[in-house]
Amino acid sequence: MARKPTVGVFKFSSCDGCQLSVLDAEDQVLPLLGKVELRDFLEATSTSAGGPYDMALVEGSITTAEDVERIMQIRRESGTMVALGACATAGGIQALRNWGSMRAVEEATYPEQKTARAMEKSLPVSDFVKVDAELRGCPVSKGQLVQFLATVVRGAKPRIPTNAVCFECKRAGNACVVVAGKIPCLGPVTADGCGAICPSFGRGCYGCFGPSDDVNLESYVSWLESKGVKREAVEGLVKMINSNSREFREWLERLG
Amino acid sequence: MVDTGPLARVEGEGSLRIERYGANVCAVQLNIFEPPRFFEGFLRGRKVEEVVDIVPRICGICPVAYQVSAMNALESLFGVELDEQVRRLRRILYLGEWIESHSLHIYLLAAPDFLRVPDVLGVARIDPDMVKDALALKRLGNGLMTVVGGREIHPISMKIGGFHRAPKRESLLEMLPEIDRLRETTERMVRFVFNLKKPSLKREPVLVSLRNPDRYAVDGGDIVTSMGSRFPPSKFEENFVETEVVYSNALQSHLKDGTPYEVGPQARFNLNFEQLNPVAKEMAKEMGLVPPVTDPFQNISMRAIEAVHALEEVRLEIETYSRPAHPSMPYQYKAGTGYGVSEAPRGILYHSYVVNVKGQVERAKIVPPTAQNLARIEEDVRLLAPRIMKAKETEATRLSEMAVRNYDPCISCATHFLKVEIADVGKDKGRN
Numbered sequence: 001m002a003r004k005p006t007v008g009v010f011k012f013s014s015c016d017g018c019q020l021s022v023l024d025a026e027d028q029v030l031p032l033l034g035k036v037e038l039r040d041f042l043e044a045t046s047t048s049a050g051g052p053y054d055m056a057l058v059e060g061s062i063t064t065a066e067d068v069e070r071i072m073q074i075r076r077e078s079g080t081m082v083a084l085g086a087c088a089t090a091g092g093i094q095a096l097r098n099w100g101s102m103r104a105v106e107e108a109t110y111p112e113q114k115t116a117r118a119m120e121k122s123l124p125v126s127d128f129v130k131v132d133a134e135l136r137g138c139p140v141s142k143g144q145l146v147q148f149l150a151t152v153v154r155g156a157k158p159r160i161p162t163n164a165v166c167f168e169c170k171r172a173g174n175a176c177v178v179v180a181g182k183i184p185c186l187g188p189v190t191a192d193g194c195g196a197i198c199p200s201f202g203r204g205c206y207g208c209f210g211p212s213d214d215v216n217l218e219s220y221v222s223w224l225e226s227k228g229v230k231r232e233a234v235e236g237l238v239k240m241i242n243s244n245s246r247e248f249r250e251w252l253e254r255l256g
Numbered sequence: 257m258v259d260t261g262p263l264a265r266v267e268g269e270g271s272l273r274i275e276r277y278g279a280n281v282c283a284v285q286l287n288i289f290e291p292p293r294f295f296e297g298f299l300r301g302r303k304v305e306e307v308v309d310i311v312p313r314i315c316g317i318c319p320v321a322y323q324v325s326a327m328n329a330l331e332s333l334f335g336v337e338l339d340e341q342v343r344r345l346r347r348i349l350y351l352g353e354w355i356e357s358h359s360l361h362i363y364l365l366a367a368p369d370f371l372r373v374p375d376v377l378g379v380a381r382i383d384p385d386m387v388k389d390a391l392a393l394k395r396l397g398n399g400l401m402t403v404v405g406g407r408e409i410h411p412i413s414m415k416i417g418g419f420h421r422a423p424k425r426e427s428l429l430e431m432l433p434e435i436d437r438l439r440e441t442t443e444r445m446v447r448f449v450f451n452l453k454k455p456s457l458k459r460e461p462v463l464v465s466l467r468n469p470d471r472y473a474v475d476g477g478d479i480v481t482s483m484g485s486r487f488p489p490s491k492f493e494e495n496f497v498e499t500e501v502v503y504s505n506a507l508q509s510h511l512k513d514g515t516p517y518e519v520g521p522q523a524r525f526n527l528n529f530e531q532l533n534p535v536a537k538e539m540a541k542e543m544g545l546v547p548p549v550t551d552p553f554q555n556i557s558m559r560a561i562e563a564v565h566a567l568e569e570v571r572l573e574i575e576t577y578s579r580p581a582h583p584s585m586p587y588q589y590k591a592g593t594g595y596g597v598s599e600a601p602r603g604i605l606y607h608s609y610v611v612n613v614k615g616q617v618e619r620a621k622i623v624p625p626t627a628q629n630l631a632r633i634e635e636d637v638r639l640l641a642p643r644i645m646k647a648k649e650t651e652a653t654r655l656s657e658m659a660v661r662n663y664d665p666c667i668s669c670a671t672h673f674l675k676v677e678i679a680d681v682g683k684d685k686g687r688n
Contacts, residue, residue, distance in 0.1 A: 017316020027391070045375030139410060201419075201420045240309065
């Protein structure tokens, strides 16, 4: 039998939720971990064996100069690099600071601040190194994560769908919250994976999984306006978890 | 010098450094190198309705705590009285988080220390049934959060005044057989935890927790201390001060006179022992655990007792739950400052929001439990230092890591909030 693939799990700027999703896959976690050689996973193990890694799972966004060096080092030591969740794939919620002059505020109010150092912007892993696969979400979908890992462990090529949330919402049998309730919802422009939980609870999607394939956000927002939904309400949803993903960012930039 | 390097099996990233000159320990530093995320900064200008979706992202381990403290703050400002059943639902969701977080800590993060293995896979090799127990308990906690909250990490159902949708009574009743089955599991967990060979440390910490007249405080209450004081959440910032430390990205909290204090299971257990569910209280007594218990290495025992308590309470809450006619109450914006607290699994989580008449956040302040425990953790390590210094290197590292892990520190939480302190200092608040 071939040797077990070596795996490292790494954290950058984040809430730990995506790593926790690995441990939250209660029934599958032991069989899965048993099929790999876990060389680094700081949240779960004292073992720190170091690279090289057949696969690196990376949670969190890049926000400091040290982060940049560390992600490049991990890249050099890794076969496949997988970005886990909204922080690693788009800069995460902390990328909201990219939209204001946080540094200016910081320096103006506390010029002597010496310890906490962060770069101007919170950025995705792919802005610095080549990323081979991305699992979206805030947090990632446990189902997608387990399926992805199981596929990789078997040596097959994983397929990660990015249909719109609407597909899952229809399958769940929900009435459309926009049509029925004039509630702003990003479902038509957001990648699926969550199971359309927000519309299932009678509220609009706020884009945890980032843009779906080939979105035309402006066209959708114009249509929403024709239904009586205010543009500002949609802006609040777009400028939330994935504001720095390309499609969402470009739309927000055009708003000025 | 002992330098642990990055600490494993804690949430977030930090390291511990102990310096010695001759025979004397001269410095203990818990260095938090997790970068700050500036939540209070980007909360400014956001609509109050968005807060419930933003703040849970501070911590993937205790998102409900963030949501409840925030809702307590905003609902008290707007004068919203919650429906009794809505309150009950919030507690079910919150107790689910306690069960999940406590079982994660006990079995996956702390047990490996006591069994001298690197991780849960090592535990599974020693006692596979125990790991099955752990995962079953965790799954139940996650299941409760999913039924009420839509998902276990960053739930989506809560809003100001209640919930977007309340689950049907039957959906919760379906959980009861599993809860009953797990009563035996938690009893085994308590015995396992009590039988662990633990180090011990004598000390007299100042303990701080919430107190609720009706029940063991979880989703709100007044603040009480082991020194006998009691005050409402709005007086939090008058009683505790935060200071910046040069070696760390996290602030540290102290009492006004500079004394460190402790929040979390040990504080709650000692201050609210009489309010524990009878099943949990009896189990604690049977194990010989009655207040005062001030040994930090007993924190894991109190977490186990609290897990029993949470399981019993969740059962009672579900039995008395009926689906509310309206899942949420209406409210109107009001300018002013709202204060909110709740007992996160790791201790008091404090939020305050200055809100304008348009319903926008003008200023936010969040003090997570781990920031409040940091100074106390350093003090514990200082007290343990003579023992740490005498031990061989691997044992020294294990002992000092355990002293940190007693508090189940959540470093992701502790560093997010540096920004607001910066903002406060330049304006209306002095620094001690």
